[in-house]
Amino acid sequence: MKKLPGTFLTIGLFLFCVLILMLSVRGIAGNPDSYNLNTNFWKEDGPFELSPERGRFALVYSLIEDNSFYFSHDIARFAMPDLGYKNGHFVSLFAPGVSFLVIPGYIIGRFFEAGQVGAFAVIALFALFNAFLIRKIAIALGINPYAASLGALVFLFATPAFAYGVSLYQHHISTFLILVSIYMLLSFRSVWSSAVIWFLFAMSIPIDYPNLFLMLPIAIAAFLKNFSVEEIAHRIRFKIKFAGFLAILAVVFPLLFFMWFNASSYGNPFQFSGTVQGVRGLDESGNPIAPKSSGKPKNAIAFFQTRNLLNGFYIHFVSSDRSILWFTPVIFISIVGIYLFYKNKSGAILSLLLGVVGMNVLLYSMWGDPWGGYAFGSRYLIPSYAILSIFIAFALSSFRKNIFFAGLFFVLFSYSVCINTLGAITSSSNPPKTEVLALEAQSGKEEKYTYQRNYDRLLANQSKSFFFQAFAKNYVSAMQYFALLSWLIIMMGFSFVLILFLQKERNKVNGD
Numbered sequence: 001m002k003k004l005p006g007t008f009l010t011i012g013l014f015l016f017c018v019l020i021l022m023l024s025v026r027g028i029a030g031n032p033d034s035y036n037l038n039t040n041f042w043k044e045d046g047p048f049e050l051s052p053e054r055g056r057f058a059l060v061y062s063l064i065e066d067n068s069f070y071f072s073h074d075i076a077r078f079a080m081p082d083l084g085y086k087n088g089h090f091v092s093l094f095a096p097g098v099s100f101l102v103i104p105g106y107i108i109g110r111f112f113e114a115g116q117v118g119a120f121a122v123i124a125l126f127a128l129f130n131a132f133l134i135r136k137i138a139i140a141l142g143i144n145p146y147a148a149s150l151g152a153l154v155f156l157f158a159t160p161a162f163a164y165g166v167s168l169y170q171h172h173i174s175t176f177l178i179l180v181s182i183y184m185l186l187s188f189r190s191v192w193s194s195a196v197i198w199f200l201f202a203m204s205i206p207i208d209y210p211n212l213f214l215m216l217p218i219a220i221a222a223f224l225k226n227f228s229v230e231e232i233a234h235r236i237r238f239k240i241k242f243a244g245f246l247a248i249l250a251v252v253f254p255l256l257f258f259m260w261f262n263a264s265s266y267g268n269p270f271q272f273s274g275t276v277q278g279v280r281g282l283d284e285s286g287n288p289i290a291p292k293s294s295g296k297p298k299n300a301i302a303f304f305q306t307r308n309l310l311n312g313f314y315i316h317f318v319s320s321d322r323s324i325l326w327f328t329p330v331i332f333i334s335i336v337g338i339y340l341f342y343k344n345k346s347g348a349i350l351s352l353l354l355g356v357v358g359m360n361v362l363l364y365s366m367w368g369d370p371w372g373g374y375a376f377g378s379r380y381l382i383p384s385y386a387i388l389s390i391f392i393a394f395a396l397s398s399f400r401k402n403i404f405f406a407g408l409f410f411v412l413f414s415y416s417v418c419i420n421t422l423g424a425i426t427s428s429s430n431p432p433k434t435e436v437l438a439l440e441a442q443s444g445k446e447e448k449y450t451y452q453r454n455y456d457r458l459l460a461n462q463s464k465s466f467f468f469q470a471f472a473k474n475y476v477s478a479m480q481y482f483a484l485l486s487w488l489i490i491m492m493g494f495s496f497v498l499i500l501f502l503q504k505e506r507n508k509v510n511g512d
Contacts, residue, residue: 013153024465052373084273094273095205102118119168127166130176147397153489160385162424170207173208174204181218195249313365322378337394418486426462426464
């Protein structure tokens with residue numbers, strides 16, 4: 001019976017998160033053909049407003065509907081501008097992992113005349129998994145289960161992870177692989193757990209190529225677990241677990257899949273999609289129009305430059321169009337958690353967690369496009385939001401009796417929830433500030449680039465939520481729908497804050 005409160009907490013949190021994600025996932029009913037996919041109904045006005053969503057869905061469509069790795073002319077137009085051309089065929093310019101993982105959702109959804117919604121729902125499922133991995137890791141680190149649950153809510157609904165958990169992007173799958181690997185490192189010590197980590201490390205590459213670097217601190221930690229030093233009778237003994245090195249062989253299977261896809265699409269198992277020649281359009285006959293060539297082969301690594309660092313830091317942390325300060329200030333509470341963790345917990349665990357965050361921030365601050373194109377908030381930092389939410393949970397667990405701290409957290413949490421719910425149910429198509437003047441010259445009107453652009457969509461009664469468009473719009477406005485979702489999330493957060501404050505020190509709720 002002692003585990004009963006913890007079980008109810010887990011089930012209740014699970015059902016709540018499922019409900020909110022179901023009400024927020026973007027989509028339109030129907031199974032469009034390749035011609036209809038190119039209409040504004042499905043593109044600019046619909047769920048495929050941005051090229052990353054179109055590019056990944058184009059591969060799904062081609063694999064299932066056309067049984068081909070190559071794009072037809074209609075699908076090629078749909079995938080523009082992220083379209084490659086190789087050996088006389090139109091091909092994908094995206095890593096293939098996301099497209100393959102959402103295929104089951106597409107097939108199930110197609111059966112119910114909602115194939116696109118089914119594909120997007122797979123990403124929502126990974127977002128749900130991530131929230132519970134955050135909670136699981138936090139509890140494994142000795143954090144109060146209610147505080148751990150709050151940390152999960154922060155990540156899922158109070159950061160830009162919300163907007164990218166209801167659309168077709170890679171970030172939640174990448175985050176899932178990182179969190180599972182961290183949990184395996186913390187909870188298990190067998191050769192099999194090491195094999196799983198190496199498998200996930202290799203699997204992360206066809207999901208998104210920069211994952212090679214994001215997962216690197218975890219891979220190094222897994223490798224170092226094969227070595228140990230002991231002092232016995234004033235002697236130092238150095239041990240090596242040779243069986244642990246065999247676990248590294250688990251990387252073979254994901255890499256074989258990756259090479260198979262590259263060979264099937266580009267005729268070369270070692271050709272990365274990002275290095276394929278792109279096209280800037282199709283002529284009237286459907287032939288590719290090649291972009292102006294620099295005379296140099298494409299190099300993905302060249303897009304990372306140390307000279308971009310200061311601008312990247314500015315964009316991610318304080319800029320009005322993307323930053324933590326404007327879009328998810330509750331994340332700054334993690335600074336308190338990091339300090340407390342440093343004072344009270346293992347330095348090795350802290351180094352691992354901050355290593356992933358540091359690699360994430362450093363990598364995408366050097367990236368030539370730290371804005372993430374047209375985007376809502378800093379989408380590249382979603383893995384960092386997940387780990388920093390664990391530190392937020394640690395701070396909440398430590399200061400749960402401090403009414404000032406609880407109040408500050410709740411204010412920042414409420415603001416962050418409202419902003420990110422706004423993004424989730426409207427659009428991720430916000431231009432970076434640097435492009436606004438050119439955009440205004442084209443449109444002939446003022447173009448907003450912060451979440452005010454999303455607010456204007458609500459005022460125009462626009463929401464890309466599948467549930468709103470299919471059912472709720474006949475009963476409530478988009479603004480009322482937004483207010484309801486925000487209120488539900490904020491009240492759930494308030495309930496956990498209140499329980500933490502009232503909870504007796506000796507009355508610990510058992511984790512799961």
